[in-house]
Amino acid sequence: MRIAIIGDDSLPHSTLVHAKMLHELALYYKSKGDEPIIISPGQADQSERLVIDEIDSITYWRFRSGKLRGQGKLKRAINETFLSVKAWLAIRVETKKKKFDGVVYYSPSIFFGYLAYKIKATCHCQTYLILRDMFPQWAIDEGLIKQGSIIEKYFRFFERLNYSAADRIGLMSPKNLELFEKFNGKQYNTEVLFNWADINAFPCKSLVFGLREQFNLKDKVIFFYGGNIGHAQDMGNLLRLAEAMKEVANAHFIFLGQGDEVELVKQTIKDNFLFNCSFLPSVSQSDYKLILNEVDVGLFSLSSKHTAHNFPGKLLGYMVHSLPTLGSVNKGNDLVDVIHGADAGYILYNGDDQGFYGVAKELALSKSLRQQIGGNANKLLLDKFSVESAALQILNSFSNRK
Numbered sequence: 001m002r003i004a005i006i007g008d009d010s011l012p013h014s015t016l017v018h019a020k021m022l023h024e025l026a027l028y029y030k031s032k033g034d035e036p037i038i039i040s041p042g043q044a045d046q047s048e049r050l051v052i053d054e055i056d057s058i059t060y061w062r063f064r065s066g067k068l069r070g071q072g073k074l075k076r077a078i079n080e081t082f083l084s085v086k087a088w089l090a091i092r093v094e095t096k097k098k099k100f101d102g103v104v105y106y107s108p109s110i111f112f113g114y115l116a117y118k119i120k121a122t123c124h125c126q127t128y129l130i131l132r133d134m135f136p137q138w139a140i141d142e143g144l145i146k147q148g149s150i151i152e153k154y155f156r157f158f159e160r161l162n163y164s165a166a167d168r169i170g171l172m173s174p175k176n177l178e179l180f181e182k183f184n185g186k187q188y189n190t191e192v193l194f195n196w197a198d199i200n201a202f203p204c205k206s207l208v209f210g211l212r213e214q215f216n217l218k219d220k221v222i223f224f225y226g227g228n229i230g231h232a233q234d235m236g237n238l239l240r241l242a243e244a245m246k247e248v249a250n251a252h253f254i255f256l257g258q259g260d261e262v263e264l265v266k267q268t269i270k271d272n273f274l275f276n277c278s279f280l281p282s283v284s285q286s287d288y289k290l291i292l293n294e295v296d297v298g299l300f301s302l303s304s305k306h307t308a309h310n311f312p313g314k315l316l317g318y319m320v321h322s323l324p325t326l327g328s329v330n331k332g333n334d335l336v337d338v339i340h341g342a343d344a345g346y347i348l349y350n351g352d353d354q355g356f357y358g359v360a361k362e363l364a365l366s367k368s369l370r371q372q373i374g375g376n377a378n379k380l381l382l383d384k385f386s387v388e389s390a391a392l393q394i395l396n397s398f399s400n401r402k
Helices: 017-031 073-081 083-097 113-123 137-141 150-164 174-184 235-247 262-271 285-294 314-320 335-341 353-365 367-384 387-396
Strands: 002-006 035-041 050-055 058-063 102-107 126-131 168-171 190-192 221-228 251-258 277-280 297-301 325-329 345-349
Touching (some): 221 235, 235 353, 297 314, 325 353, 345 367
Parallel strands (some): 002 102, 102 126, 168 190
């Protein structure tokens, strides 16, 4: 099969987890004799309408687009709105030369519905939406968008277009599926599709990034957050934990990534004299994996205002490297049951600062506890979140499979 895989960011420059996930999905299909092509925006300085290149024998079609991240909200919304149009203008000739047998597209962004429609109509193939972000719902929950406003209606139009372009939609957990059907009824063909990671993509432990030397952290227990730094993550939650942990002498926090809340993180570290914290800008995926070799605990946070039940993709990277997970989520999130059921980490409800501090301190003080829970996390990955299971589930949804 010739499979189009569409996402709003891609390797080698992206540090976002979904860029790595889509690449791993393509690698699996390639290994089975299929022909995956990843379609994504190019770099902001790309002058050509379409650039075609390869990474690990995977073909990338990179279309010219405005910058999506590190922009003001209005500029980002405008640039995202035109993603599908710019992509189709760039790839339509190539698409008509040799047709696709299936389309896999990832949300966020919510603006690839039109592109999925165009490829579907041109190639007479089926489409699969990997839905990982119920935008604009979470932005309404956060108070960033007013319910009933023109802005909400604008985003809702593209949200519906995104859903209706899909022959099947994969949600990341059972509770997300329930929530989706609560908002949308059962008008769409839906199922649970867990996140995934390549369980073989485990770099040699002897290879290091030099993180401990760079920040003089030789004997420290490193609590690491890597990925998107935005409103949905509620970085203030992790920064409060870091401030409480100043009294734990061997603990150090590293925040790495990009997003709308980077300045908040940097300013809070400065204003509150968080000498136990360091910030790093985004790095390549290869460097990111090397960094995971050197850290001790994987952090994540989700806003307490969320109604969706996210399963952050970064957790799978932590699991690949046998790191215990320490996280904070919105109430009712079924991630709590998944992680606690496997004894693969500690997940608390956002707002329980004292409990968050208590388990963080336990992890900082006990190497044996970190090793035990980290081993369980890796086993959970093997049992439930392999790239093979996700790839086959998507492929089997295509009734015109060749």
